[in-house]
Amino acid sequence: MLCMNRRPSIALVGIAVLSSLTVTALAVAPDAPSQETADAPGRELFADPAFARGFVLTAASHPAPKVELGVLRISNAPEDASPAWRMPQWASRELLQPGGCADLGGGKWSAENRAKRVVVERLADGRTGLRLEVRGDFEYDGHLRAEGEAWPHLLIEQRFEEPIVPKNCKTLSFSVEARIPFCKPAPWSEGKRSPGLHTAQVSAFWTVHNATKGNPDCGDMIWFGIPIFDARHEIPPAYYAVDAGKADATGKFICMLDGKRFWNAPTGDGAWHKVETDLLPLLQEAVTLARQHGYLKNTGYDDLSIDSFNLGWEMPGPYDAALEVRGLSLLGETK
Numbered sequence: 534m535l536c537m538n539r540r541p542s543i544a545l546v547g548i549a550v551l552s553s554l555t556v557t558a559l560a561v562a563p564d565a566p567s568q569e570t571a572d573a574p575g576r577e578l579f580a581d582p583a584f585a586r587g588f589v590l591t592a593a594s595h596p597a598p599k600v601e602l603g604v605l606r607i608s609n610a611p612e613d614a615s616p617a618w619r620m621p622q623w624a625s626r627e628l629l630q631p632g633g634c635a636d637l638g639g640g641k642w643s644a645e646n647r648a649k650r651v652v653v654e655r656l657a658d659g660r661t662g663l664r665l666e667v668r669g670d671f672e673y674d675g676h677l678r679a680e681g682e683a684w685p686h687l688l689i690e691q692r693f694e695e696p697i698v699p700k701n702c703k704t705l706s707f708s709v710e711a712r713i714p715f716c717k718p719a720p721w722s723e724g725k726r727s728p729g730l731h732t733a734q735v736s737a738f739w740t741v742h743n744a745t746k747g748n749p750d751c752g753d754m755i756w757f758g759i760p761i762f763d764a765r766h767e768i769p770p771a772y773y774a775v776d777a778g779k780a781d782a783t784g785k786f787i788c789m790l791d792g793k794r795f796w797n798a799p800t801g802d803g804a805w806h807k808v809e810t811d812l813l814p815l816l817q818e819a820v821t822l823a824r825q826h827g828y829l830k831n832t833g834y835d836d837l838s839i840d841s842f843n844l845g846w847e848m849p850g851p852y853d854a855a856l857e858v859r860g861l862s863l864l865g866e867t868k
Contacts, residue, residue, distance in 0.1 A: 575704060575864035578697060579842070580617035582861055583661040584653050586610055588620035588689065590629055603631025607642050607653055619690045621843070624683035625649065626672050647671045649687050656859060663689070665845050666855040669733065670719040673851035677725055688845035696744065697839040697865060699816050706864040708809040709737070709844075713762050713801045716854035728765050731850030735761040736769075736789065737842070741816065743829060744838035750831045754840075757819045758789040759808065761844075764852060767799035768792040773826060786828035788819040807860075 587606040592599060604616055622628055627648040634642035640655030648671055652664035665687050672685045699705060716733055718726065738758040743750035756776060760769030772789035792800070795808045816837060823829045842863070846856060 575706060575866035578693065578863045578865045579691060579861065580694065583655075584618060584663060584689075586614040586616045586618075587634075588618045588651075589616050590631060591619060591621045591623065593623060593625050593628060594683075602628065605629060605631060605644055605651070606633050608633050608636040617691055619692075620651070621686050621688045621690055621845075622649065623686040625685045625687070626674070648685070650855075651687075660860050662857060662859040663861075664855060664857045665689075667733075667846045667848050667853070669848045669850065669852040669854065672848065673719065673722075675721055677722060677851065678730060678849055680730065684847060684849040686845070686847050688843045688847075690841065690843040692841040693839065696742070698744070699813055699837050699839065700835045701867060702813060702865050703868045704864070704866040705812040705816075706809065706866075707737070707759070707812050707862070708807070708864075709858055709861045710805050710807045711735070711761050711800070711856065711858045712803060712805045714803060714855045714857060716762070716764055716801055716852055718764075719851040719853070722851045726850055733762075733764040733850055733852035733854045734769070734847050735763075735845065735856050736847070737761060737844045739812075739839050740841045741819065742838045742840055743832045743836045745836040748831055748836060750829050750836070753785075753829060753832075755786045755788055755819065755823045755828060756783075757816065758787065759795055759810075760789055760792040762800045762856070763792075764801070764850070764854075766792075767801070768796050769800070773822060786823050786826060788822050790815060790819075 585607060587604050587610050590602045590605050592602055601619070605620065625648050627646045629644050629646060629649065629651065634644045634653065636642055641652060643650065643652045645651065648668055650664070650666040654662040656662050667685060667687050669685065678684055697705070722731070736758045738756050740754050741757045742752065742754040745751055763769040769792040771791035772787060774787055776783045776785050776787050795810065796806055798804070798806065800806055817834045820829060820832055820834055820837060824832070844858070846854065
């Protein structure tokens with residue numbers, strides 16, 4: 534398979550949250566057409582990028598007696614369709630339950646409860662839009678999160694059937710358009726929130742492993758990410774640290790690149806923004822940064838394997854907020 538190698542999967546968990554490489558980032562007017570990923574070289578590596586087969590819903594915690602609750606289906610999806618995507622709802626007070634989404638008509642489906650709302654929409658240009666809405670005021674119910682406490686997530690997540698091997702790729706092009714229609718802190722939290730503990734943030738993350746048998750780092754991993762939104766910043770900054778802050782944190786290195794490399798305007802302004810970038814040089818940079826911080830000390834670029842992807846909300850603070858994305862794509866071109 535293109536750019537890929539088979540290796541054992543490693544359990545995925547939710548996480549807390551330089552140079553002038555080639556990156557395209559632009560603001561897109563809400564009704565303006567954007568460049569289709571079909572114009573770029575390569576094969577689509579996301580299975581079911583239109584979410585036609587729905588999502589496997591998770592429980593609120595992991596491990597748990599039953600981590601996966603069942604399937605949230607788009608109304609016109611076949612009953613026997615196996616979802617390619619999982620929808621983690623870690624640490625939520627109220628979980629979406631398996632079943633069919635409500636059909637809103639016009640190619641739009643939704644599922645919601647007091648804690649969250651999910652909308653899938655078939656757009657006029659043939660693409661698919663997804664809205665993830667978290668109701669942090671309800672989630673926190675007047676209580677500000679303390680150090681060490683878990684926080685609500687609402688993500689989409691996919692494990693690649695065959696891990697992507699960067700050294701086998703000529704290009705690995707990630708693109709997505711995103712906007713934040715609103716992000717509002719709960720009124721009762723005014724003057725009480727701490728920037729070090731409370732925010733609302735959206736990121737795109739990949740799990741990147743050393744897959745070389747016999748290497749001392751084989752099986753170890755880092756989180757590699759592109760930031761999309763953080764309520765504390767007009768454009769999210771770089772973040773290099775260990776995944777920590779809650780009991781089920783992975784303890785692995787997080788390499789979140791500087792958002793100013795991808796976005797040329799505040800990402801929370803309600804407008805559509807697009808990122809389109811080749812991940813390969815960024816992954817080379819990420820493994821170098823990991824070594825500099827004492828992680829994957831025996832790992833080089835040729836050892837890397839990408840096992841999974843996730844995108845969506847982490848809500849360490851009491852915010853009501855919505856994310857909309859469209860045109861999600863990962864194109865791999867073989868050498």
